[in-house]
Every structure is written in C-alpha cells, then in structure tokens.
Amino acid sequence: MFVLQLAVAGIAIGSVYALIALGIVLIYKCSGVVNFAQGGYAMLGAFITYGLTSVGLPSVIALVLAIAVMGGLGALTQILVLRPMLKAPVVAVMMATLGILITFRAVCLLIWGPDQIGFPALFPIGAIELSGIFMTYNYIAAFLLSAILCAGFLAFYHYTPIGLMQRCTADNTRAALAVGIHVSNQVTIAWTASAMLAGLGGALLASLNGLSLGLSNIGLVAFPVIVLGGMTSLPGAVVAGLVLGILQAVTDGVLTPAIERFLREHTDIYSVGTLQQVIPYALLVLVLLVRPQGIFGTKESERV
Template sequence: MTYILQLVTAGLAVGSVYALIAIGIVLIYKCSGVVNFAQGAFVMMGAYLTFAASRLGLPPVLAVTLALVLMAGIGVLAERVVLRPMLKAPVVAVMMVTLGMLIMIRASCLAVWGPDPLAFPRIFPDGALELFGVFITYNYLTAGVLSILLSLGFLGFYRFTAVGLMQRCAADNPRAALAIGIHTSNQVSLAWAMSAGLAGVGGTLLATLNGLSLGLADIGLIAFPVIVLGGLTSLGGALVAGLLLGLLQSFTDGLLSPMIEDLLRAHTRIYSVGALQQVVPYALLVAVLLLRPQGIFGRKGSERL
C-alpha cells in the first residue's frame, strides 16, 4: 500500500509539471491555432535563465522572476518575428516553424552553456518528511505543490479576470472580439508571453527536481499526448490529463514493467521491456485518437482545422 502511495506521489509530482507545460501549449493553440513544438525549448531556456540569473548573485525569487520576464519577452518575440509572418500558412508549415525554433533555441543553449549537466541552485530546503510511510523530500513536495497551485491560479486568472475574459473572447471568436474593441493581435502576443513565462517557471521547477541539462527540452514531446488527451482547447483538461499521464508513467515504471518483466524472465530469454513508460503515453494517444478524437475532455468540433 505504501508502495502504491509512493508511486502516486511520484506520478503527481511529475504530472503537475506536465500539466503546467501542457497548459502553455493549449493556451497558445486556443489563441492562435499554433501547435507549439518549441514549448519544450521554452521550458529548458527558462531553467537556464534562472540558473544564469542566480549565478549573477540574485536570490532565488528574483532569479525566477527575472527568468519569467525574459521568457515572456522571448515568447512575444517568437510570436511577432516568426509566427506573425506565417499567419496564412498551412498548419503543416506552422508546426514545422515551431520545430525550427526548438532546434535553434536548443543550439543556442548548447553554445552558451555547453553540453554537460549543470548544478542547479538549491531553491528549496534540503531534507525530507514521512507521511503515512511515504518518504517525500521537501524539494519534491514544494515543486509539485507549486506547479499545481500555479496551474490552478492560472486557470482562475483566465476565468475570473478582465484580461482573462478578453483572452477568451479573442480565442473564441476573433472577429467578434475585434468588433467589441479587443485588440486581438495584442491578445495573441499576450498569450505567447504568458505561455512562455509559464514554461519558464515550469522549467525552473523541473530543474530543481531533475537537474539542469539540455534534456529538459524533451518534456515538450511528452506534452503532446497530454494536450490531445485533454482535448487541445481545454485548459482544465490539460491539467487533469497532465496529472493522469504522470500517474500512468509512474505506475508503468513501478508496477507494469516489473510485472511484465518478471513474467518474461520466467518464461523467455527476454529480460527487459525497454523504455515502456515512454511509449505508453503515445499508445494511449493512438487509442484516444481512434476512439474519441476530440480528447477525453474536449468538445466536438474543438478542432480548428
């Protein structure tokens, strides 16, 4: 039982970061119809910027804030310089251009900070506590709780504030939004800024858990099953799907893989099922696409194409 609880904790902690990143992707997609492959790169870049800021001697809170602001700027820059000229381009081309951004940002980080994993500053205190037999480090706990709070806070902002309302208008019906005086293209820039900023904070939290390396960008690809499961346009769906996927991966690693492997080792010469947790999200994705293309939480017709 303790084992299951441990797995749940691990799954939720990682899942909460997935959620945070998936929300960013959904936000951009809702507002501008762009599927942003570069979100993983924003995550990585945010973590590197926090690292660089604290190297300059800034206290953690300031360093994260500075990274957030810089990332928001990069988001706006990406939207204005790269995506705005592609307004009328086919979906395929837009996807590819964001992939181009991913490659470029990764290369920049490689050039500046090198290929080796780096020591990320300790933002949260060391130590651990035991709850119902579950061993949790403070670091783990804070990162998980913070990302869930951030995700919820963001959903609240989107739902209850004036800016959030304008965002929703612009996303829902750009023409009508224009007609009632909402500057839709500014709203799109704002969405990119918020999304990149969110990714930056997500990256920082992820780096406190996993350390700082170029590999942080890989999380962008795991986010795609999350957003499809969540229904592409549903922010709440992304949150739930992110947590679900984190749990799923954790249970695959902790229960499913060992079970299958014990069975295989007893009866065959095969001893490993390999990186099963990496494909489980995609297998689920295929199933969902075939059975319920609008996602688990999406509505019919939410596909913009």
C-alpha cells in the same frame, strides 16, 4: 504503500506537465497554432535560472527574473515570427515553431554545453514523512507551486477583463475583432503567459531531475497530455497532466519490473527498456482511436 509513494512522485511531475501543457493549449485556443517550441521555452527558462544563480543571485530571485525574461522572449517570438506568418499554411507555422525549438537548443548547447548540470536547490533539502510515505520538500514545492499557478491562471482566464478578451479571441476571432479587441495583442499575451508557465515548469523539472538539453523533450511529452485532455480544454490539460505523471511513475516502479519478471521466466528477453517513456504515446493512440476529440474536448464540426 509503494504505489502510493510512486503516486506522490507522479503527482509532482504531473503537475509540472500540466503547467507546461496549459501554455500550449492557451496558444492553440487563441490562434490555432500548435507550439512545438514549448519544451524549448521550458529548457531555456531552466538554463537562464541556472545561469543567474551561477552569477551569484539567490535562487528564488534568479527564478523570478528568469520567468520575466521568458515572458519577454515569448512576446518577442510571437511578434517577430508568428505575426508575419498569419496567412501561411498550418504546416509551415508548425515548422516555424520547430525552428524556434532547434534555435533554442543550439543556443543552450553553445553557452552551457551538452552535459548534465547539477541544478541549484530552489527549495530546502529534506523530507517529511506522512504515515510511511516520504515526500521531499522539492516534490511538495513543485506540486504546490504548479497547483497554485494552474489555479491562479484559470482564475485569471475566467475572472479578469484580459481573461475575458482571451476567451473571446479563442471563441471567435472575427467576432472579437468586430467588438474591438486587438486580436494580435491578445495572441502576444497568450505567448507571453505560455512562455512564463513553461519557464517556471522547466526550472521546477530541472530541480527534480537535473538539467540538460534533454529537458526540451518535455514539450513533446506535453502533447499526449493536451490531446488526452482535449486540445481546447484548460482543466482537461491539468487533469491529464496529473494522470500521465502518475501513470509514468507507476509504470516505472511497478509495471516494468513485473513485465520483465514475466518475460525472464517465459522468454529470453531481459529488458523492456524505458517503457515509461512510450506509455503516454501508446495511451494517446488508444484514446484517439476511441474518442478522437480527447476526453474533455468538444467535437469540432467541419464545414465545407
């Protein structure tokens, strides 16, 4: 029962991971750029939501407005930073996205300071009990919203004309150009969508765990998620997000206490620290060693 309780929390957090990871996969598929700034967008989305509510807006309107602002910001960064760097080496582009992350963190530090902030309740406070398992509205709402958005986004990607152009760009940039798709605009759309997903994910995470600069680290946790899912698979990112969320919750609640009990009995070590924070990375290395293309990824062949 305890494990199930943990799994509920894990699924809620994991679905938010999936939301944030989707954005990274989307940009990577369409332009080959790895967006290290995704955590920065999540953090900024949460801070803007907080800022708007502290001005007096109702929290739901603040959230919608913040997501719109994030979309604009995503498009803007793509146009201002990524477009001029089309021919730059891969590492330089990675570094530029890290520069965006550093700048976002500095902006938030300047305006909102380094302390943990109580995030306004996005959803009513309370919980329902289902055969012994408690689920707070917060967790249910975070899960439902993420699930609906993930599903909606995948549907958009597969069944609309823009989705078709996105897939075309991702599949073969030259062919996309040849049939008259404006590839740069498609990449801008990908960045817009990605920033909006991240903004929502950030606000949801802040409503679960509180808000501070540390929220930007979520962008780095998203990397095990997308690699496990296979860099180029959108459904893979969703599945891997859920798996990692559950794994972290179970590690925190069951595995860490068990290991510490064992160590206390047999050695003089008392604590294994924040094991749940490294477990995704340990798993990541293991999976990469066994299956370098991720669980759902397709193997890329290399040409000379």
